[in-house]
Amino acid sequence: MRASNYHINTLKEAPSEAEVASHQLMTRAGMIRKLAGGIYTYMPLGLKIIRKVEAIVRDEMNAAGAIELLMPVVQPAELWQESGRWEQYGAELLRIKDRHQRDFVLQPTSEEVITDIARNEIHSYRQLPLNFYHIQTKFRDERRPRFGLMRGREFTMKDAYSFDRDEAGAQRSYDIMFDAYMRIFGRLGLEFRAVAADTGSIGGTRSHEFQVIADTGEDLLVYNAESDYAANIELAEAACLYPTRAAAAQAMEDVATPGAAKCEDVAKLLGIPLESTIKSIVLATDGEKGKVDIWLLLLRGDHELNEIKAGKLPGLAGFRFATETEIVEHFGCKPGYLGPVKTAKPVHVIADRTVANMADFVCGANREDFHTRGVNWGRDLPEPELVADLRNVVAGDPSPDGKGTLSIQRGIEVGHVFYLGKKYSEALKATFLDETGKPAVLEMGCYGIGVTRIVGAAIEQNHDARGIIWPRAIAPFEVVICPVGWGKSETVRDTAQKLYESLLARGVDVMLDDRDARPGVMFAEWELIGAPLRVTVGERGLNDGVVELQARRETEAAKIPVESALEAVLTKLDTL
Known part of the structure; x- marks a missing residue:
């Protein structure tokens, strides 16, 4: 290519709304031009890079036995209603009506459509296993689109869907796709890490994210440099930091802590380690006929609640944070001085693993400007109703596999693989005839790669003060x-x-x-x-x-x- 015959239009300055390097540099390099919030035109240089990413993805998907098709961007609402996600998906699902007032969506993903294809196309176990994929435009109506291609509303994604006769076959298909993803990201020339992850709104029971390592990444990745353990912080298991509970050595007493509503302030005021304090978090669940249950979650003062873990505990699905009125009603005190000792009304008490083995700890006294110290389980309050992993891990925590300690780095999610099981095939009645001639429900997996997001992530990982540094495989x-x-x-x-x-x-x-x-x-x-x-x-x-x-x-x-x-x-x- 000769530059005189190509379109090259670089800029000296980036637009004011460009917050991250990839947005700034792609705009300055003339690779993208903004049309509307989160919607971009891919200029020739930018499109050339995208096509190179697509070529690598397509090559490895084909080599792994997946078969390419192309599903529509516009999908009928009936399929989403059939799966239950019409109501569940939320405001990111852009719902539209045609001239006949029929409901449609702009696809954010294609589980419903591909399952509809499967129930009409797959009839016998002899057709399995089968894996369909496409590379297609997606639309998610982000509340606050930002970071250019990193969090846009319209983007290009490769999504693949496997169909198998049983769970063992589905797990083999999952492993094939996992290996294909490892090859894809290796060929792209990016430093990346595959981490165990939560399945989120897609559903399913097994999931891995593929994360490009970058300091500007929004995700926190937990890994053990001495082993293969790696997980998104949402899923990373936090070990108990005390192998046994020490015997009580202090008498329980209330102490004045005027204005000290945070654990850090309490520790400083009392001259004790922050690790001796307990943080109280109050959640609520709404039941039938207006019944509200209140839950008190206890974490060590220096730890943070992992909401994903909390939401998976028995009784806490769909939880919300309790209102101040509900807190005062059950604790007799406003937030900042709450604790598990002598609540005004009964509440469900759940202790983090580490908290369950603490002794002589300090917690809120359930009256303003006071905390209680020298608190011990069994002596001063009943054992917790449930002991669970509630917290985010921190660097230096013991690794769950027992092989050293954990480290944390930031990453940008660019790929995700899920084992779905029968979540969509049961809802849409996608069955096949097994060897005995009886109908059986298809087992499914789904596998996504953010094609355009990879471009942004590559720049976040590879740039300097002068501009972009492309890996050879995807350079324009x-x-x-x-x-x-x-x-x-x-x-x-x-x-x-x-x-x-x-x-x-x-x-x-x-x-x-x-x-x-x-x-x-x-x-x-x-x-x-x-x-x-x-x-x-x-x-x-x-x-x-x-x-x-x-x-x-x-x-x-x-x-x-x-x-x-x-x-x-x-x-x-x-x-x-």
Whole structure:
């Protein structure tokens, strides 16, 4: 490709609403242009990158035995009503009506449609296993679209769906897709981690996220550097930090703590470690006929509640945080001084594993400006109704596999695999005839990759003050040839042209910048765009028989003899 025949329109400044590097740099590099909130036009450079991501994804999906089809963006509401997600999905599901006032949705995902296909197309166990996938536009009506392609409303996703005769087969299909994802992200040239994850609104019982490692990531990834253990913080198991409960050594007494409504303030006021305090969190569940149950969750003062874990506990599905009126009614006190000792009304008490083994702890006294210290289970209050893992892990916690301690890093979710089981096939009555001729419900898995999100995540992981640093596999161009003095020197033109044609012949995706721009301007533009390798051809160098070769991550160029430039470029590319 010649630059004079291509559309390149870079900007010096990023738009004011661009908060993260990928949004700023893609806009400045002319890869995207905003049309509306969370909706972008993919300009030629941006689309070229997206197509390269798609090609790798498609190649590995096909190699794994998946079969490509294409499902519509617009889906009838009846399918979503049949699955139950018409009411469940929430405001992100964009509901529309046609001219006949029939309800439709703009698809955020395709479980319902693919299950409808399966129930009409799969009739016998002889057709199984089967895996369909497509790469298609999705729409999720984000409340606050931001971060460019990272959290847009319209985006491109690859979603695949496996169908099997039994759970064992479905687990094999899951493993095949997991391995395919490992190959995909390896080929993309990204540093990533596969972590066990919560299944969320998709449903199912087994799930892994594929996270691109980046300091700007919204997800916290927990891992053990000494083993294979890795999980999203939502799912990471938090061990009890005390192997046994110590015997009581203090008398229980109320102490004045004026204005100390937080555990940190209490610890400072009383001159005790924060780890000796207990944090009280009050939740509520709404039952039938207006009945409300109140739950008191207890965590160590330096720990944070994991709401995903809490929501999976018996009786706490669909919980909400209790109102101040409900708190005062059950504890006789406003928030900030709450505790499990002598509540005004009975409440369900659930203690985190670590809290259950604490002794002589400090908690709220259920009266304003007072806390109680020297509190002990069994002596001063009944044992908790339930002991459970309630908290987020912190760096340094023991690993659940018993092999060292946990570390935490940030990541950007770009892929997710789920074992769905019969969640959708039962709801939509997707069955097949087994070997005995009897109907059986299909077992399903689903597997998503955020194609356009990968582009943003790659930039978040790979950029510097000068611009983007693309992995070779998804760079818009692998090599850019920058002739200095294109319009003045025939020798420069001939040398650059010859190298360009030689690289094309060897299958290299190369750009020849024949716009006759000033060297500084030309170099800065391609550093912004992020071409992995730059070859500079100038008359001064040619007089010495050399061209200059510089990888995007390098700060200095290497002088290469003109006659060996082609092989030098190919060799260098193999290292990127």
